[in-house]
Amino acid sequence: SSTSRSILLHFRFSRELAGSTEILQATLYLFWAAPSPGAQPVTVRLLQPDPAGLNATVSSETRLEVQSSGWTTLDVGAAVRSLFGQGTPQLTVELEVPEDWESPLPADHSDSHWPFVVAQAQARTPHRVHRRGVDCSGNSRMCCLREFFVDFKEIGWEDWIIQPEGYHMNYCAGLCPLHMAGIPGLAASFHTAVLKKNTAARPAAAVDSSCVPTQRRPLSLLYYDRDSNIVKTDIPDMIVDSCGCT
Template sequence: LVAAASLRDPEHRVAKRSLRCSRDSALCCRRDHYVDFRAIGWNDWIISPEGYQLNYCVGQCPLHVAGSPGMASSFHSAVLSLVKANNVRTAAHSCCVPTRRRPLSLLYFDRNSNIVKTDIPDMIVDACGCS
């Protein structure tokens, strides 16, 4: 048995869809948004950071996008999109939702003025997809 392998030409790469929204994005994407804790009045108890990149998901999820690999938030969403594409009646609509989040580390004063360090799960949206 002999196996042969060939390397792909680097110029023939498939372009990946951008995670972040461009200025004129209409399809589901991640919009960058910074929250300044001073602006929302939390700087009196949060020591660090001074703010963070919250981010959020926005955009349309038409059928041809909602079921595509990498855009569907789950296998369930991909199947539901196929069901809708085949004109099977369903009340469900695809929405642009977070598909990957990460925690935010905070240093803050608790009620007894103790300094506490904690990691709050799912505070930063890293990626979006259609649900």
């Protein structure tokens, strides 16, 4: 919604999310259309609704100088945390522009250039994940899950990946003795062990046991494509959650 000098942006969250989630950080993304010649001031206000939801007060105000077309980011973590603390499912942002300047936002309402908020969050009451594999201790030599974090900035990908800043890809490493082959699956492991001990069947059953991932999950990625469009995709099997012996 808008008036002659201001534009109101409303970002809505589900009430279930607002009531059960802790916000770690949040960023507002704005794409400026080509402005008039010279720098143009834009005032960005984050509005805080009252408990009744009828009126709103200004919780923060930032003045930006827009000089060219492109994306601008603004930290809104404190505002979103405050809203979630009250169970409020809506963030309202007001953009105040000069009288002689039209809307700084794209006129074509393209989804790829429309304002959005990226938030990193966690459940207030996290549940324990029961892994079928074993996490590695400092001196473990058996097959186990080793945590490994990839920082996109360190590999030079931060200029096109928006979120996340990195992720725990993890990997499997360690020894797989015969009695562990097929874990979990005790029958399979003893079958392999007995078969290996049988000299008559050994040539036909010469199968090595390896430490491999037994459970994976996808990685959600938000990034810019070649035309500066925002793309969200889920890449399968990028995060290793547990390991076992083949």
